[in-house]
Amino acid sequence: ITVNVIDRDGTRTPDVEWNDHESLMEALTRNKFPILATCGGNASCSTCHCYLGSAAETANSSSPIEDEEEDVLDMLDDTRHDDSRLTCQVEWSEELNGAEVTIAPEW
Numbered sequence: 001i002t003v004n005v006i007d008r009d010g011t012r013t014p015d016v017e018w019n020d021h022e023s024l025m026e027a028l029t030r031n032k033f034p035i036l037a038t039c040g041g042n043a044s045c046s047t048c049h050c051y052l053g054s055a056a057e058t059a060n061s062s063s064p065i066e067d068e069e070e071d072v073l074d075m076l077d078d079t080r081h082d083d084s085r086l087t088c089q090v091e092w093s094e095e096l097n098g099a100e101v102t103i104a105p106e107w
């Protein structure tokens with residue numbers, strides 16, 4: 001599937017490939033977006049934080065927010081929005097094809 005990615009400077013990159021064995025974070029880092037992923041995908045560093053816009057509901061049902069992620073999102077305070085996710089916790093799903101992914105500001 002592909003997603004559209006909006007970088008921190010507002011640049012929109014359409015049709016970014018997301019392979020079915022990858023988390024969304026892995027797809028973003030493989031495509032060289034500025035996601036540090038310092039914890040390696042363990043839902044603890046928050047550097048993979050993105051906004052999923054209208055795809056958030058779909059992502060939240062295919063990859064529900066677990067306690068660990070919830071705790072980290074909670075600490076983000078003002079950069080946390082209703083559509084926030086740690087992208088390392090968002091698994092590939094056909095239903096996320098075409099999602100608009102906005103990289104959250106640096107903390």
Ligand code: FES
Binds near residue numbers: 039087
């Ligand atoms: Fe660290 Fe997602 S990579 S929280």
